[in-house]
Amino acid sequence: MSSFRAGFRFLSISVLLLCVSMPVFAAEPSTDVLEEVVVTATKTPVPVSQLTSAVEVIKGEELEQKKIRTVIEALRLAQGVTVTQTGGPGTLAAVGIRGASNAQTLVVMDGVILNSPTAGLFDFGNLTTDNIERIEILRGAQSMLWGSDAMGGVINIITKKGAGMPTASTFVEYGSFVTLREGAQVSGTKGPLDLSASVTQWDANGFSAVNYKRGATERDGLHNFQASARAGLALPGDGRLDANVRWWKSRFDIDSAFGSTALDVVGSKTLDHRFMVSGSYDQPITSWWSHKLTLARDRQFTFNLTGGIQRNLATNVVSAPFGAGGNTNLETLNHRVESQHTFQIAKPLLLTAGYQFREGVGDSPSFSATSRSKVISSHAGFADIHATILDRILFTGGVRNDSYNVVGSATTYRVTGGYLLKEAGTKFRGSYATGFRAPTINDLFHPDGSNPNLKPEKSRSMDIGVDQKFHEDKLLLSGGYFWNRFQELIQLDAAFIPQNVGNALTHGWELGMQYRVLQNLDLRGQYTYTLTRNLDNGNRLARRPVDQASIGLSYQPISQLRVSLDYRFVGGRVNDAANAQRMLSYDVVNVSATYDVTKQWQVFGRIENLFDKDYEEVLFFGTPSRSVFAGVKFTY
Numbered sequence: 001m002s003s004f005r006a007g008f009r010f011l012s013i014s015v016l017l018l019c020v021s022m023p024v025f026a027a028e029p030s031t032d033v034l035e036e037v038v039v040t041a042t043k044t045p046v047p048v049s050q051l052t053s054a055v056e057v058i059k060g061e062e063l064e065q066k067k068i069r070t071v072i073e074a075l076r077l078a079q080g081v082t083v084t085q086t087g088g089p090g091t092l093a094a095v096g097i098r099g100a101s102n103a104q105t106l107v108v109m110d111g112v113i114l115n116s117p118t119a120g121l122f123d124f125g126n127l128t129t130d131n132i133e134r135i136e137i138l139r140g141a142q143s144m145l146w147g148s149d150a151m152g153g154v155i156n157i158i159t160k161k162g163a164g165m166p167t168a169s170t171f172v173e174y175g176s177f178v179t180l181r182e183g184a185q186v187s188g189t190k191g192p193l194d195l196s197a198s199v200t201q202w203d204a205n206g207f208s209a210v211n212y213k214r215g216a217t218e219r220d221g222l223h224n225f226q227a228s229a230r231a232g233l234a235l236p237g238d239g240r241l242d243a244n245v246r247w248w249k250s251r252f253d254i255d256s257a258f259g260s261t262a263l264d265v266v267g268s269k270t271l272d273h274r275f276m277v278s279g280s281y282d283q284p285i286t287s288w289w290s291h292k293l294t295l296a297r298d299r300q301f302t303f304n305l306t307g308g309i310q311r312n313l314a315t316n317v318v319s320a321p322f323g324a325g326g327n328t329n330l331e332t333l334n335h336r337v338e339s340q341h342t343f344q345i346a347k348p349l350l351l352t353a354g355y356q357f358r359e360g361v362g363d364s365p366s367f368s369a370t371s372r373s374k375v376i377s378s379h380a381g382f383a384d385i386h387a388t389i390l391d392r393i394l395f396t397g398g399v400r401n402d403s404y405n406v407v408g409s410a411t412t413y414r415v416t417g418g419y420l421l422k423e424a425g426t427k428f429r430g431s432y433a434t435g436f437r438a439p440t441i442n443d444l445f446h447p448d449g450s451n452p453n454l455k456p457e458k459s460r461s462m463d464i465g466v467d468q469k470f471h472e473d474k475l476l477l478s479g480g481y482f483w484n485r486f487q488e489l490i491q492l493d494a495a496f497i498p499q500n501v502g503n504a505l506t507h508g509w510e511l512g513m514q515y516r517v518l519q520n521l522d523l524r525g526q527y528t529y530t531l532t533r534n535l536d537n538g539n540r541l542a543r544r545p546v547d548q549a550s551i552g553l554s555y556q557p558i559s560q561l562r563v564s565l566d567y568r569f570v571g572g573r574v575n576d577a578a579n580a581q582r583m584l585s586y587d588v589v590n591v592s593a594t595y596d597v598t599k600q601w602q603v604f605g606r607i608e609n610l611f612d613k614d615y616e617e618v619l620f621f622g623t624p625s626r627s628v629f630a631g632v633k634f635t636y
Contacts, residue, residue: 040136040156042386042396043145044342044352052394052416052429054079054463054480054510058135060160065554066564066592067173067606067629069181069202071135071157072124077550077566079512079526080139080153080482084543085125086621087209088177089202090222090252090270093125097139098482099506099532099544100152104437104457106142109157110230110244111278112296113334115149117360117376120440126250126272130183131198131228133160139510140482141435141461144400144414147356147380151435151459151486159230159244162187162194168636173604175629177206197229208264210255211622213614215313216264220253239283246276255621256321260581261312262620265321268307274300288344298334303327313620333361352398353383362441374445376438378404384414394418394429402436406444410436410456425469429480435459439490439498449496457500460485465510474516483507503535506544520556525549539579543618547571547585560596565589575619586615605630 037045041053048055056079068074072093076083084102085093094102103120106113114122135157142150166188173181183200205221226248233241250272256263278296285291306321340354359377384398396416403409414433421427439454465480489502508530515523527549532541549569556562568588575581592606605628612626 038136039158040138040154042352042384043340043354044350044386046386049420049427050388050394050418052396052418053431054139054429054465054482056137056139056512058137060129060133062554063129063132065562065594066566066590067594067604067631068129070124071127071129071132074129074135075124075137075155076568077552078137080510080528080530080548081137082530082544082548084617085623086257086618087255088207088220088222088622088624089204090125090224090250090272091209091254091621092123094121094123095155096544097137097153097155098484098508099530099541100459100484100486101541103440104149104151104435104459104486106146106148106150106154107157108146108154109246109276110159110242110296111280111294111336111338112244112276112298113149113336113358114276114298115334116300116440117332117334118330118362118441120149120437120442125252126224126226126248126274127157128200128202128224128226128248130200130226131160131185131196131230133158140431140463141412141414141433141459141484143402143410143412143435144398144433145382145384147358147378147400147402148410148436148438148456151437151457151461152484159228159246160187160196161230161232162189162196164188166190169633171631171633173629173631176627177204177624179204179629181631192234194232194234195229197227199225199227201225207624208255208622209253210257210262210264210313210620211616213622214262214620215316216255216262216622218253218255218264218266220255222250222252224248224250224252226250235283237284239281242278242280242282244276244278247274249273256310257618257620261314263310263321264313265307265310267305267309268321269305271303272300273302274298290342292338292340292342294336294338294340296334296336298332300330300332302330304329328364328366330362330364332363333359335359335361348388350386351383352386354381356380356382360441362445367447374441376404376406376441376444378402378438392420392422394420402438404438404456406452407438407454407456410438410458412436425473427467428465429467430462430464432462433460435461443490443498449492449498451498454490454498455488455500457489457502458487476512476514478510478512480510481507482510501536504533504541505535506530506532506541522554523552525551534577539577540574542574542577545571545573545585561593563591563593565591570615570617581619583616583619586613588613588615600635602633602635603631604633 035047058074075081080098082096107122138154142154168186170184181202185198187196202224206219208216209220210216228246231243253269255265276298280294282292305327306323310321311318338356343351361375363373380402382400387395399413401411412434416431418429437457461484463482467478484506486504488500490498491502493499511527513525532544551567553565571585589610590608594604596602608627
């Protein structure tokens with residue numbers, strides 16, 4: 001019943017808004033808009049109309065208009081993406097796509113692979129939206145192009161490129177939970193050079209990681225300093241050099257929970273230092289052959305303090321945390337080198353072939369000498385073709401082989417197809433792919449429980465869908481079905497030793513809508529229905545809601561004022577693998593507005609959780625109550 005109610009609610013609101021808008025729409029004159037291009041789906045720029053994969057793009061302009069602070073906040077509104085965070089800003093935040101696990105979603109930023117070589121997932125808790133140009137979300141198994149960790153999909157984050165006359169801006173924001181944010185940005189071009197750079201500082205206090213409504217009293221704080229830059233150089237012959245840097249230094253307080261126990265921990269905190277750097281050289285060699293070389297490195301240092309005392313929120317018993325007074329250090333490195341060649345064999349046929357080297361390193365001083373500085377590396381070769389026949393028939397197909405130093409090799413492939421019925425504004429699309437995820441350093445080498453004989457996890461994935469345009473392409477409706485089968489999943493046995501024993505299935509439906517109601521009024525919505533099953537015991541997979549929906553409205557009544565409203569619904573789910581901890585559905589509304597007082601001065605504000613809903617993404621951990629923020633921005 002909850003699935004029906006959620007779907008009915010989403011469709012009812014969407015239909016109502018469409019019906020109200022239709023009479024006005026007919027009088028709006030048409031405008032010519034350059035077609036959007038996506039890179040992630042093929043590793044080459046492809047117009048959206050020719051894509052045969054399920055892709056969503058979140059633009060930097062939207063992030064700026066809504067004053068969205070973190071990437072995880074933006075992903076909460078995306079199609080088929082499940083977000084879980086263990087508390088307020090800074091705390092562990094991870095995502096899964098189409099029911100896949102957090103570690104089965106590959107996260108890439110400017111060519112840098114961000115998934116931890118030790119834990120497998122990427123923690124979004126400290127990644128802000130500053131200086132981000134776009135976020136491309138590619139759903140479905142993508143190991144053929146992207147390798148390990150892409151069984152569920154890929155999230156590709158791209159930093160802004162400097163453009164236009166040099167400009168500089170600065171802002172300050174204050175709000176709930178004693179939140180203070182300030183920052184500055186410069187952007188522009190000068191001859192063949194372009195630059196976009198930003199620096200921000202974010203402090204907050206007064207938010208408890210474990211839900212304060214369960215009795216937590218300690219205020220958990222956050223300090224986040226972040227800097228980002230992208231510099232480019234245009235070369236003769238349409239060549240280009242790009243250099244990207246992002247660095248953050250974050251400190252945040254944490255609490256803990258396990259099983260049915262929630263602990264309010266005093267003095268427990270994490271220090272997270274991360275430095276990402278990448279460079280690319282893109283150069284056409286002939287009129288039909290081009291080459292791109294990418295070098296990338298990610299270094300993360302994490303320092304955890306256990307805290308002095310903890311209080312059990314159920315019993316009020318005060319005790320010392322496990323390992324009280326101690327701390328743990330962990331350093332990880334990600335290295336990636338990729339050489340990609342693109343051949344335009346004929347007008348309708350594009351061939352992409354390449355080589356990738358990937359290396360992950362994990363080291364902790366708390367481990368013994370024999371357990372320190374472990375390395376997992378791989379060499380991969382891939383080839384992919386993209387064909388467009390008669391401007392109607394679309395096809396992609398490719399194969400890849402990854403060879404690892406410790407777990408053997410894995411071969412994956414992917415085929416997609418589509419058909420454009422231009423006269424009706426219709427596109428049919430479908431795909432079938434295989435995927436894999438290599439064991440992590442923790443799986444293979446952790447001194448407290450590991451298995452050096454593990455094999456990669458495997459998957460099969462398919463989807464079919466249709467995209468339909470109406471009213472001079474101002475209304476886009478999309479719908480589709482997806483299916484994923486996971487095998488040899490790595491799970492802990494009774495002795496806490498990882499084994500290749502898991503099997504799971506996820507499948508469901510996706511509905512999406514984008515509507516340019518007026519030149520100054522945009523409407524966007526999505527609904528995702530996901531069924532998950534552990535095929536070994538019949539249970540649902542933990543923390544995967546059956547229903548998810550979001551509706552976003554952006555309105556600019558006058559040139560100086562823009563108002564945005566976002567509604568988000570997350571359905572019922574289970575918190576644990578045994579399905580003993582059931583969690584209720586919830587919905588949240590956020591509102592934001594910006595007003596340009598002059599060409600240089602802007603004031604802005606937003607209200608998060610407008611109706612003060614009480615909910616948890618992860619059992620026992622808190623989420624913000626109604627929160628109000630306001631600020632001012634100056635541009636020179």
